[in-house]
Amino acid sequence: MLSLLSWYILLLLLGWVSFPLAFRLLSKLPERGYSLGKVLGLLVWGFFHWLLGNLGLLQNTPGGILFAFFLLAGLSIWAGWGHWREIWSWLKENRRLVITTEAVFLAGFAFMALVRYADPDATGTEKPMELAFINAIINSPKLPPHDPWLSGYSISYYHFGYILAAMLAKITTVSGGVAFNLTLAAVFGLSAAGAYGVLNNLLAEFGKTWKARINHLAWALLGPVFLLLVSNLEAVFEILHQAGVGWDLESGSSRFWNWVNIDSLRKPPTQPLSLMPQRFWWWWQASRVIHDIDLAGNVSGLSPIDEFPAFSFVLGDLHPHVLVIPFVMLLIGLALNIYLGGMAAEKKRFGMPYKGDVFLFSGVVLGGIAFLNTWDLPVYFVLLVGAYALRQVRLKGWDWARLTELLILAIPLGIVSLALYAPFYIGFQSQAGGILPNLVYPTRGLYLWLMFGALFVPMFFFWGWLRRQKTPGSWNWSTILVGALIGLLYLASIGLGLGLARGEAGRGLITSQGKAHFGGLLISALLHRLGFGLSLLTLALLLVVSLAYLIGSFLLSGDEAHADTPTPFVLLMILLGGVMVLAPEFVYLRDVFGARMNTIFKFYYQAWMLWSLAAAFSTVIVFTAGRKLAKALVLVVMILGLLYPVLAFPTKTNQFQPVAGYTLDASAYLEQNQPQEAAAIRWLSNAPLGVVAEAVGGQYSGYARVSTHSGQPTVLGWPGHQGQWRGGYTEVGNREADIQTLYETPLWATAQEIIQRYDIEYIYVGSLESTTYYLMAEKFEQNLYLGFEQGNVRIYVVPTSLRQ
Numbered sequence: 001m002l003s004l005l006s007w008y009i010l011l012l013l014l015g016w017v018s019f020p021l022a023f024r025l026l027s028k029l030p031e032r033g034y035s036l037g038k039v040l041g042l043l044v045w046g047f048f049h050w051l052l053g054n055l056g057l058l059q060n061t062p063g064g065i066l067f068a069f070f071l072l073a074g075l076s077i078w079a080g081w082g083h084w085r086e087i088w089s090w091l092k093e094n095r096r097l098v099i100t101t102e103a104v105f106l107a108g109f110a111f112m113a114l115v116r117y118a119d120p121d122a123t124g125t126e127k128p129m130e131l132a133f134i135n136a137i138i139n140s141p142k143l144p145p146h147d148p149w150l151s152g153y154s155i156s157y158y159h160f161g162y163i164l165a166a167m168l169a170k171i172t173t174v175s176g177g178v179a180f181n182l183t184l185a186a187v188f189g190l191s192a193a194g195a196y197g198v199l200n201n202l203l204a205e206f207g208k209t210w211k212a213r214i215n216h217l218a219w220a221l222l223g224p225v226f227l228l229l230v231s232n233l234e235a236v237f238e239i240l241h242q243a244g245v246g247w248d249l250e251s252g253s254s255r256f257w258n259w260v261n262i263d264s265l266r267k268p269p270t271q272p273l274s275l276m277p278q279r280f281w282w283w284w285q286a287s288r289v290i291h292d293i294d295l296a297g298n299v300s301g302l303s304p305i306d307e308f309p310a311f312s313f314v315l316g317d318l319h320p321h322v323l324v325i326p327f328v329m330l331l332i333g334l335a336l337n338i339y340l341g342g343m344a345a346e347k348k349r350f351g352m353p354y355k356g357d358v359f360l361f362s363g364v365v366l367g368g369i370a371f372l373n374t375w376d377l378p379v380y381f382v383l384l385v386g387a388y389a390l391r392q393v394r395l396k397g398w399d400w401a402r403l404t405e406l407l408i409l410a411i412p413l414g415i416v417s418l419a420l421y422a423p424f425y426i427g428f429q430s431q432a433g434g435i436l437p438n439l440v441y442p443t444r445g446l447y448l449w450l451m452f453g454a455l456f457v458p459m460f461f462f463w464g465w466l467r468r469q470k471t472p473g474s475w476n477w478s479t480i481l482v483g484a485l486i487g488l489l490y491l492a493s494i495g496l497g498l499g500l501a502r503g504e505a506g507r508g509l510i511t512s513q514g515k516a517h518f519g520g521l522l523i524s525a526l527l528h529r530l531g532f533g534l535s536l537l538t539l540a541l542l543l544v545v546s547l548a549y550l551i552g553s554f555l556l557s558g559d560e561a562h563a564d565t566p567t568p569f570v571l572l573m574i575l576l577g578g579v580m581v582l583a584p585e586f587v588y589l590r591d592v593f594g595a596r597m598n599t600i601f602k603f604y605y606q607a608w609m610l611w612s613l614a615a616a617f618s619t620v621i622v623f624t625a626g627r628k629l630a631k632a633l634v635l636v637v638m639i640l641g642l643l644y645p646v647l648a649f650p651t652k653t654n655q656f657q658p659v660a661g662y663t664l665d666a667s668a669y670l671e672q673n674q675p676q677e678a679a680a681i682r683w684l685s686n687a688p689l690g691v692v693a694e695a696v697g698g699q700y701s702g703y704a705r706v707s708t709h710s711g712q713p714t715v716l717g718w719p720g721h722q723g724q725w726r727g728g729y730t731e732v733g734n735r736e737a738d739i740q741t742l743y744e745t746p747l748w749a750t751a752q753e754i755i756q757r758y759d760i761e762y763i764y765v766g767s768l769e770s771t772t773y774y775l776m777a778e779k780f781e782q783n784l785y786l787g788f789e790q791g792n793v794r795i796y797v798v799p800t801s802l803r804q
Helices: 002-025 034-054 062-080 084-093 095-118 127-139 160-172 176-210 222-229 234-242 255-260 282-288 309-315 325-339 356-372 374-396 400-419 422-426 445-468 475-501 504-512 518-531 533-556 567-585 597-625 628-652 668-673 675-685 705-710 719-726 735-744 748-758 767-772 778-783
Strands: 344-349 352-354 435-437 587-589 691-693 760-765 785-790 793-797
Touching (some): 002 160, 062 160, 176 309, 176 597, 222 309, 282 309, 282 628, 309 597, 309 628, 400 422, 518 533, 597 628, 668 675, 675 760, 691 735, 691 748, 735 760
Antiparallel strands (some): 435 587, 760 793, 785 793
């Protein structure tokens, strides 16, 4: 509880310290960035700490972290200088907003802390990797931090979120295991407050421009609801499936569920029938709704991942796509601020027609987004620059000078956002290796609507409201432009496919689809795509309508009554989300998986964040100005979208009653299940920094547990992950074989050569080492001294003289 309280107080303090800075930088937002103050402060604080640490000006110590905090405080004092009365007056006038925002943050933080109390273990999926990063950064005396799973190297991954987690852990003196779960709670609370603030700003501006009477402080609560709780509709199918709907239980067959064609739902329900899903890990299937079906009707073995925030928090993975959520809310708030005129300067400086402080802050946020989750950078760069372009066009009308203004912002902003984080990019390696065509795997319409139906319905009714308001729409231009986009993507996939067809891999693809040549494959693929045309039709309609009203909004340029209406900004979010979902229909990024699995995962997640806010905004419009049928349908769909968290959180937490007791320590399971190894790792955590030798094995397993929990670098952790992070196995080399030799050779000279090669200081002998290898420990006993021994667990320490 003290750890929980210390993090809450620190984040509360951070928000107050940062508010003068937010007040200045987000000056055009109705709530002056109050809801985004905590995450803004965390980003700037972390940026100072990371940058100065990489430049060798600060150590990764509590003192260095505090120094970076004082830099943030000094910057905020400078931002508020001369405006203290204005700030205080605003706080008094908006105390209801302040109280509500803090209540939203506290509710989100406390709720996720309760979830983590009941389900704390960092086991399974990617959790060991995430915990390893946090512990390694805590244990690193300087930045960049060492890679816990590849000794001698720094982390080659977008790891800024883990630096922020470790920074908070070190300043509050909590362990890495506790920090793991408190970071999840903080991310949930900060995301809730951020989504609340963004929607509140949109509704406040909407009320001013459309003269609508909307209690935006109350309705803005739909922001965090749609972002973090509303889910895809797979849970509805889970309920129907478990209830036996559509099944012939005597024969165990079902035409309906075979037609639905989702993995676990093709099997008969478990008995007894009920309305509560009973299958083990039933909630997992919601992240695997979309199946890639080939020309023969077979489901691909690497079908896409389609996570959404509620699933991520049920699962409890502290992955970059989760860590970035509150910072995406900050960037959306910043883009809205720019759309409302927040970057406009009274006079040009150095030839730049925008505010220097907002411009620099935009670079810090955009670069931070890339460091947190690199996949997100392109779409949010377009959102921010697009918001500026919309503002200029609405004020001045369209001509080619707008394009010049756009480039004057976009090019320097791109350069600055990359330059500010140059130390990260210099050492960064990636598995991304270009673009591949998606010729034979269009997304089925049923899957797309299951995935996004809870967001589609309110957005579609929002367009109906725009039509009733007689909002101008440029339907011819939007149809032409969307048709051209789809055509270009299709031609790009064909062109890429032709290039592949000339190589052996491409010929293999054609043969695997039962076609003799590329032309035959192309014709069959086109017919296959037309058979799944509902998804493309849905996306085309979404893009056409959004773009039509977005272009039509330009016709209102110069109309002071609607100069700041947020409608075009909401349409821009919908449009960008649509492009992110459309792109993987034709192309995907090349990675180690060789399929569009990861591209769908990353692109759909970004679309969810944009569409969830747009759907929340649309829902408010429907409920306050829509017709009864529209209100009823949106309410029903929203309730169906909330079934997943209502059922999944209790299932995952054993009805919030953990078998092993409540704790926030993600490493506590080690003490419960393997107390001897827990004691050894605890000893190692407090030992001087040094390379550890431990057993090497497959990923998503118990291997690499010593480095994961101690923060000490090991010779090699999960080899497969290193291959993904570094785009190959050059750095991994012969490490796995060398570690096997180290444990199995009876010759001390051979063992010492390996010790010297990797500068190994600690050799760990525990349960995995004894079962994985034909262990020859006599050489260690004869030449090294025993640093730790308890039961069957020993840690041998290599003197410096033997490592040189």
